[in-house]
Amino acid sequence: MQVNLLPALSDNYIFLLHEPKQNLAAVVDPADAQLVLRCLAKLGAELVAIFNTHHHMDHVGGNRQLISHFPKIRVYGGMEDRGRIPGQEVFLQEGDKVEFAGRVGEVLFVPGHTKGHIAYYFPPVEPGEAGELFCGDTLFAGGCGRLFEGTPTQMLNSLSKLSALPDHTRVWCAHEYTLKNLQFALTVNASNPDLQTRYAEVEKARDRREATIPSLLGVEKRTNPFLRWEDPSLQSAVNAKDPVQTFSRLRGMRDRF
Ligand code: ZN
């Protein structure tokens, strides 16, 4: 399965999954149908599925138009998003499986950014391969999504679930927020050498206008403050006494950053 990354709107990414053998494609969070159609034409592939992570317009905006082009397409989304995702006909919950061109993806229920948010994890097929995680606006490179509909505890549990996946998992998050996220991370965790190195790399990549996605889950665990609420130095940096308080203070500070 190849993953094509399509920059969309101002800072979104659409992910077009392609299985060259069967020439089938699926798309994660199509913000813009035209971009998807253009990429499909280039690949000469047929679109068979839309995998939505949550109901926000910058993730489902292209659904209707894609459905009209591919009448047999199936639209997947979370059970709790019923009625909020255009064309949705498969309602997923934690532990459900999805299938695309012979690959099986696992559904993780990750509320917090929205109350119905889900993520899709495609485990590696061959040993030594990377798994692919499509996590929408839950985990970002160097950060996490805003809490629009969920509580800090919910988001912390959702992020814990994601960080339990293998370190070499590729994290395909839906926005290019990495540089700003790491600038914020440095304000609370400046002494973290992995964070310093990562910041320097990301700054260079962004100067060259390169995408910083996908990142690796292992890198997130070492550098992303929103996965490091157990770190005592981070807890004391935000004057918190436990992980939940650490997480919610960090989230509040990032909202105002
Ligand atoms: Zn969103």
Ligand code: FE
């Ligand atoms: Fe978004």
